[in-house]
Amino acid sequence: MSDLDPEEFRRLGYAVVDWVAAYRAGLGGQPVRPPVEPGSVRDRMPALPESPQPLPALLGELDRTVVPAVTHWQHPGFFGYFPANASLHSVLGDLLSGGLGVQGMLWSTSPAATEVEQSLLDGLAGALGLDPAFTWAGGGGGTIADSASSAALVALLAALHRGSGGAWRETGVDGTERVYVTAETHSSLAKAVRVAGLGARALRIVPPAPGTLAMSADALADMLAADVAAGLRPVLVCPTVGTTGTGAVDPVRAVAVAAAPHGVWVHVDAAWAGVAGLCPEHRGLLDGVEFADSFCTDAHKWLMTAFDASLLWVRDAAALPAALSITPEYLRDSATDSGAVVDYRDWQVPLGRRFRALKLWAVVHGFGLEGLRAHLRAHVALAAELESRVVAEPGFVLAAPRSLSLVCLRLAAGDGPTRALLERVNASGTALLTHTVVDGRYVIRVAIGSVATQREHVDALWDALRTGRPDGP
Amino acid sequence: MSDLDPEEFRRLGYAVVDWVAAYRAGLGGQPVRPPVEPGSVRDRMPALPESPQPLPALLGELDRTVVPAVTHWQHPGFFGYFPANASLHSVLGDLLSGGLGVQGMLWSTSPAATEVEQSLLDGLAGALGLDPAFTWAGGGGGTIADSASSAALVALLAALHRGSGGAWRETGVDGTERVYVTAETHSSLAKAVRVAGLGARALRIVPPAPGTLAMSADALADMLAADVAAGLRPVLVCPTVGTTGTGAVDPVRAVAVAAAPHGVWVHVDAAWAGVAGLCPEHRGLLDGVEFADSFCTDAHKWLMTAFDASLLWVRDAAALPAALSITPEYLRDSATDSGAVVDYRDWQVPLGRRFRALKLWAVVHGFGLEGLRAHLRAHVALAAELESRVVAEPGFVLAAPRSLSLVCLRLAAGDGPTRALLERVNASGTALLTHTVVDGRYVIRVAIGSVATQREHVDALWDALRTGRPDGP
Structure with missing residues (x-):
C-alpha cells in the first residue's frame, strides 16, 4: 500500500525518462494528428485495477491506446493554433516541481x-x-x-x-x-x-x-x-x-x-x-x-x-x-x-x-536569454521566408500582413479550395494547420513556433501547400 | 539554441530523477517548515543568465536556495491544512504528461x-x-x-x-x-x-x-x-x-x-x-x-x-x-x-x-483501488487512536468529533496555551500543525493523510503534544 520507495522510483523514473526520450525522438515519423474516431479511446480503456499494477504495463497502455490518439503538439510539423511548447528543459523543471510537491x-x-x-x-x-x-x-x-x-x-x-x-x-x-x-x-x-x-x-x-x-x-x-x-x-x-x-x-x-x-x-x-x-x-x-x-x-x-x-x-x-x-x-x-x-x-x-516557477526557471536557465532570442528570431525568419514564397506564388494570396512568425494565406480560387487544401495537408500527417476567417474569407494560418521546428519542416510544409492545391503543379 | 536532444534529456532526466529520489528519501530529517525570513530567497536568486547554463547548476541552486525555504508538504510529519499528496506514482504520471506536451x-x-x-x-x-x-x-x-x-x-x-x-x-x-x-x-x-x-x-x-x-x-x-x-x-x-x-x-x-x-x-x-x-x-x-x-x-x-x-x-x-x-x-x-x-x-x-488524467491514472494503476483504500483506512485508524489518546489525557480536550482522519483538539487551559503548544510543535520541525476556531476557541487540527505518514510519525506527534504543553509532563 505504500508509495514507491526511492530505489523503485529511481528505476521507474529512468524508465519514464526513456519513454519520453523515445517519444520525442520518434515524433517526426508520426502523423501530427492521427485520425481518431470519437469513443475509440474510451472503448479501449481498461477497468480500474483492484490491485497495484507495474508501471511498464501503463507505458504499454500509453503506446497502444494513447499515443495513436493524441495530436502531437510537440511535433516539428505543428503549425496550428499557436504552438504550445513543452521544451524538455521545462519538462525537467516541472518534474522538480512534482518532486518537491x-x-x-x-x-x-x-x-x-x-x-x-x-x-x-x-x-x-x-x-x-x-x-x-x-x-x-x-x-x-x-x-x-x-x-x-x-x-x-x-x-x-x-x-x-x-x-x-x-x-x-x-x-x-x-x-x-x-x-x-x-x-x-x-x-x-x-x-x-x-x-x-x-x-x-x-x-x-x-x-x-x-x-x-x-x-x-x-x-x-x-x-x-x-x-x-x-x-x-x-x-x-x-x-x-x-x-x-x-x-x-x-x-x-x-x-x-x-x-x-x-x-x-x-x-x-x-x-x-x-x-x-x-x-x-x-x-x-x-x-x-x-x-x-x-x-x-x-x-x-x-x-x-x-x-x-x-x-x-x-x-x-x-x-x-x-x-x-x-x-x-x-x-x-x-x-x-x-x-x-x-x-x-x-x-x-x-x-x-x-510551484510553476521551477519550469520557467529551468527554461531560462537551460536556454539562456540568448537561446530564447535565437529561437524567436529563427521562427520569425522562417515566417518571413514563407511569406515571400506566398507572395511570389501565383494562385496564393497573403491574407493579412505577416505578424512575427504567423503567416496567413489563402488561395485566390476561393474558400472551398482553401479549405480543401488545409484538409489535404492535415490529412497527410506531415503538418497541422488551423484556420481563421478574415474579411469573410476562409484563411489558413501558419503559426511557426514549435521548439522542434527547423527550416526543413517549413520547406516541407510549403511543398505540401504548393502541390496540395486543387490546381497545384 | 535548440532543445535538449534525446540523449541529453535522458542523461539529465536521470539526474533529476535522482535528485527527487534523494529529496524524498531525506525528507524525514528536514524540519517540516524551516524558519525563513521574508525576502531571503529573493535576495539570493541569481540574475537571469544570458547564455545557457548546465542543469547541475540549477540543481545546486535548488539545494542552496529553494530546499531550505520550502515547507515540505510531502514530509511524513505534515499534519497541517489537509495534506496535498504528490505520490511518486503521480509524479511519474505527470512526467508522462509533460513529455507528451x-x-x-x-x-x-x-x-x-x-x-x-x-x-x-x-x-x-x-x-x-x-x-x-x-x-x-x-x-x-x-x-x-x-x-x-x-x-x-x-x-x-x-x-x-x-x-x-x-x-x-x-x-x-x-x-x-x-x-x-x-x-x-x-x-x-x-x-x-x-x-x-x-x-x-x-x-x-x-x-x-x-x-x-x-x-x-x-x-x-x-x-x-x-x-x-x-x-x-x-x-x-x-x-x-x-x-x-x-x-x-x-x-x-x-x-x-x-x-x-x-x-x-x-x-x-x-x-x-x-x-x-x-x-x-x-x-x-x-x-x-x-x-x-x-x-x-x-x-x-x-x-x-x-x-x-x-x-x-x-x-x-x-x-x-x-x-x-x-x-x-x-x-x-x-x-x-x-x-x-x-x-x-x-x-x-x-x-x-x-493532460491531467495521466497522473490520476498512474495513481490508480500503481496503488490499485485496494492500495488506495488501505491508505485511507490506515490514516483513519491512526486518527482514531490519536482521538482516544486525546480523550484519555488530562488537560486535553477533543474540540470536535473526529471526522475520518481529522482530529481537532485543544488544551483545557485555554487559547493561549493551545496556541503556544501549536507554535512549539511547529518550531520543533518534527511536525506541522495548523489551527482553526471552534465555538470561539483556538483549536489545533491534526490532519493525518500524507502518503508518507506512518504510525511512528503520529506517535512522535503525540509525544510532542503531550510534552510540549505548558504544564506538560
Missing part, C-alpha cells in the same frame, strides 16, 4: 515557491523591457497564472473592484459596467465578461481602424464618451498585441490615452506575441504598455515552457488582493498578518497552486 | 486526453458508489478541474445560467440571486460568489443544526422560502462533506430535499473527505449525493495525486457547456460541430488544459 497558496506554505516566482517575473520584466512599475520593487508585480484566460478574468475582477470604488466585493456588479474589445480579441475576454456576471451585453466591440484589423483608438474614445454620457461605466479595455486570428496589434499607447480620462483599466493581452519583447528589434510591439494596468504573455506558447505558465504583471500590487482576498481562520498566519509577504492565492481564483 | 482544450486537439479523462472519471464514479447519473453513459459526466475552488465556481456559473432560464449569458446577474452556505463552508464559495459578480450580500449563511457544526436543513428550507417570498432567486446551495475546519458533514440528502422545490442547484463540496467513499464503510458520508447536481472531491488531497487534480461530476453533461461555451472561428472544427465529442474547455474557465 509543495503548495504555494500562501507565502508561509512555501516561501521559496512565492519568492522564486517573484524574482523570475522581475527578471523577465527587465528582459522584456517592461516599465519598472510592473516589478515588485516598483510597486507592481508579476505572477504565473494558468492561462491568459484566467489572467484576463482576474484583471477584469480587479478593474470591477477599482471601478466600483471598492463596493464590488459587497454588492457585485450592477449591469452598467462595460468592457471594450475588438472582433479580433481572444474569446477569453468574452468568457471573462460572462463569468464575471456582466453578460454579453456588457461587451463593446470597438471597430478597427480603416483598412486594418487593429482597434481604432478614436472609435474607442467616442464609444467611451457616449457610454459615460448614457450613464454606463466603462471598466476595462483590452488591446491585443498579436491577435489569435492574424497576429494584429492594437495601438496600446493610443488606447491607453483614450482610456485614461475615464479611469478605465487597460489590460494588454499579448499571450502569444508578448515574449517577442525579449528581442530589442521587436520591442516596439510593446509600445505603450507602460501606460497599461496589466500585461499578460504566455510562457507556454512561444517561450518554450510547458503549459500552464501564463505571465501576468500588474502596475498596482494591491489591486488583485484588494479584489480577491478572503481569509478564513484556517488560512490565517503571522506572515500574512504582517503584510510583509505576498500570498499568491489572492492573485488567482483557485486557492492551491503548484 | 499535448493540449486537451478540444476533443480534436488531443482525443485521448479527453477520453482517458472521461473513462477514468466514469471508473472512479463507480468506485465511489456515485449515482450512475453522474457518468457519461448516464447523461452526466466528470472532469478534472484544477481545484475545488474552480469546480465550485463553474458549478455556480451553471447554476446561474440554469436559474435565469438561459438569460444569464446575455444579461448577466441581476442582484437577486442568492447562494446558501454555512459558516464552516470553504472560503472558495464566498470567492466564487464574488467572482461571479454577486457580491457578498448574495451569500446566505445557514445556521447549524443545534449542537453541531453541520447545516440545518430546516433552517435552509425556511431561508429559501423567505427569500423567494421576498422576490429573491435562490440559485445554489453548497453542502460540505468534511469541512476544512473540523471535518463536519452537512446532511446532503435533507439539503437536497429542501432545495428541490425551488429548483436550486446543489453542489456538494467533498474536497477532502469525498474520496473516502472508495471504502464501503465510509460511503454513508455520500448519502444523498444522488440528489445533487454536482459533486467535487480532490484527488490532490487524500487520493495521492499531485496538485492539480480536483474531480468534478455533474448530473447534466450539458449544463457547463450551456453556461461556458464560446466558439470563435479559430476554435471551430468538424468534431465539435458534430456534437459527438466533449470539449473540456467548456467545463472550465481557462481555454488550455494539460
Whole structure:
C-alpha cells in the first residue's frame, strides 16, 4: 500500500525518462494528428485495477491506446493554433516541481515557491523591457497564472473592484459596467465578461481602424464618451498585441490615452506575441504598455515552457488582493498578518497552486536569454521566408500582413479550395494547420513556433501547400 | 539554441530523477517548515543568465536556495491544512504528461486526453458508489478541474445560467440571486460568489443544526422560502462533506430535499473527505449525493495525486457547456460541430488544459483501488487512536468529533496555551500543525493523510503534544 520507495522510483523514473526520450525522438515519423474516431479511446480503456499494477504495463497502455490518439503538439510539423511548447528543459523543471510537491497558496506554505516566482517575473520584466512599475520593487508585480484566460478574468475582477470604488466585493456588479474589445480579441475576454456576471451585453466591440484589423483608438474614445454620457461605466479595455486570428496589434499607447480620462483599466493581452519583447528589434510591439494596468504573455506558447505558465504583471500590487482576498481562520498566519509577504492565492481564483516557477526557471536557465532570442528570431525568419514564397506564388494570396512568425494565406480560387487544401495537408500527417476567417474569407494560418521546428519542416510544409492545391503543379 | 536532444534529456532526466529520489528519501530529517525570513530567497536568486547554463547548476541552486525555504508538504510529519499528496506514482504520471506536451482544450486537439479523462472519471464514479447519473453513459459526466475552488465556481456559473432560464449569458446577474452556505463552508464559495459578480450580500449563511457544526436543513428550507417570498432567486446551495475546519458533514440528502422545490442547484463540496467513499464503510458520508447536481472531491488531497487534480461530476453533461461555451472561428472544427465529442474547455474557465488524467491514472494503476483504500483506512485508524489518546489525557480536550482522519483538539487551559503548544510543535520541525476556531476557541487540527505518514510519525506527534504543553509532563 505504500508509495514507491526511492530505489523503485529511481528505476521507474529512468524508465519514464526513456519513454519520453523515445517519444520525442520518434515524433517526426508520426502523423501530427492521427485520425481518431470519437469513443475509440474510451472503448479501449481498461477497468480500474483492484490491485497495484507495474508501471511498464501503463507505458504499454500509453503506446497502444494513447499515443495513436493524441495530436502531437510537440511535433516539428505543428503549425496550428499557436504552438504550445513543452521544451524538455521545462519538462525537467516541472518534474522538480512534482518532486518537491509543495503548495504555494500562501507565502508561509512555501516561501521559496512565492519568492522564486517573484524574482523570475522581475527578471523577465527587465528582459522584456517592461516599465519598472510592473516589478515588485516598483510597486507592481508579476505572477504565473494558468492561462491568459484566467489572467484576463482576474484583471477584469480587479478593474470591477477599482471601478466600483471598492463596493464590488459587497454588492457585485450592477449591469452598467462595460468592457471594450475588438472582433479580433481572444474569446477569453468574452468568457471573462460572462463569468464575471456582466453578460454579453456588457461587451463593446470597438471597430478597427480603416483598412486594418487593429482597434481604432478614436472609435474607442467616442464609444467611451457616449457610454459615460448614457450613464454606463466603462471598466476595462483590452488591446491585443498579436491577435489569435492574424497576429494584429492594437495601438496600446493610443488606447491607453483614450482610456485614461475615464479611469478605465487597460489590460494588454499579448499571450502569444508578448515574449517577442525579449528581442530589442521587436520591442516596439510593446509600445505603450507602460501606460497599461496589466500585461499578460504566455510562457507556454512561444517561450518554450510547458503549459500552464501564463505571465501576468500588474502596475498596482494591491489591486488583485484588494479584489480577491478572503481569509478564513484556517488560512490565517503571522506572515500574512504582517503584510510583509505576498500570498499568491489572492492573485488567482483557485486557492492551491503548484510551484510553476521551477519550469520557467529551468527554461531560462537551460536556454539562456540568448537561446530564447535565437529561437524567436529563427521562427520569425522562417515566417518571413514563407511569406515571400506566398507572395511570389501565383494562385496564393497573403491574407493579412505577416505578424512575427504567423503567416496567413489563402488561395485566390476561393474558400472551398482553401479549405480543401488545409484538409489535404492535415490529412497527410506531415503538418497541422488551423484556420481563421478574415474579411469573410476562409484563411489558413501558419503559426511557426514549435521548439522542434527547423527550416526543413517549413520547406516541407510549403511543398505540401504548393502541390496540395486543387490546381497545384 | 535548440532543445535538449534525446540523449541529453535522458542523461539529465536521470539526474533529476535522482535528485527527487534523494529529496524524498531525506525528507524525514528536514524540519517540516524551516524558519525563513521574508525576502531571503529573493535576495539570493541569481540574475537571469544570458547564455545557457548546465542543469547541475540549477540543481545546486535548488539545494542552496529553494530546499531550505520550502515547507515540505510531502514530509511524513505534515499534519497541517489537509495534506496535498504528490505520490511518486503521480509524479511519474505527470512526467508522462509533460513529455507528451499535448493540449486537451478540444476533443480534436488531443482525443485521448479527453477520453482517458472521461473513462477514468466514469471508473472512479463507480468506485465511489456515485449515482450512475453522474457518468457519461448516464447523461452526466466528470472532469478534472484544477481545484475545488474552480469546480465550485463553474458549478455556480451553471447554476446561474440554469436559474435565469438561459438569460444569464446575455444579461448577466441581476442582484437577486442568492447562494446558501454555512459558516464552516470553504472560503472558495464566498470567492466564487464574488467572482461571479454577486457580491457578498448574495451569500446566505445557514445556521447549524443545534449542537453541531453541520447545516440545518430546516433552517435552509425556511431561508429559501423567505427569500423567494421576498422576490429573491435562490440559485445554489453548497453542502460540505468534511469541512476544512473540523471535518463536519452537512446532511446532503435533507439539503437536497429542501432545495428541490425551488429548483436550486446543489453542489456538494467533498474536497477532502469525498474520496473516502472508495471504502464501503465510509460511503454513508455520500448519502444523498444522488440528489445533487454536482459533486467535487480532490484527488490532490487524500487520493495521492499531485496538485492539480480536483474531480468534478455533474448530473447534466450539458449544463457547463450551456453556461461556458464560446466558439470563435479559430476554435471551430468538424468534431465539435458534430456534437459527438466533449470539449473540456467548456467545463472550465481557462481555454488550455494539460493532460491531467495521466497522473490520476498512474495513481490508480500503481496503488490499485485496494492500495488506495488501505491508505485511507490506515490514516483513519491512526486518527482514531490519536482521538482516544486525546480523550484519555488530562488537560486535553477533543474540540470536535473526529471526522475520518481529522482530529481537532485543544488544551483545557485555554487559547493561549493551545496556541503556544501549536507554535512549539511547529518550531520543533518534527511536525506541522495548523489551527482553526471552534465555538470561539483556538483549536489545533491534526490532519493525518500524507502518503508518507506512518504510525511512528503520529506517535512522535503525540509525544510532542503531550510534552510540549505548558504544564506538560
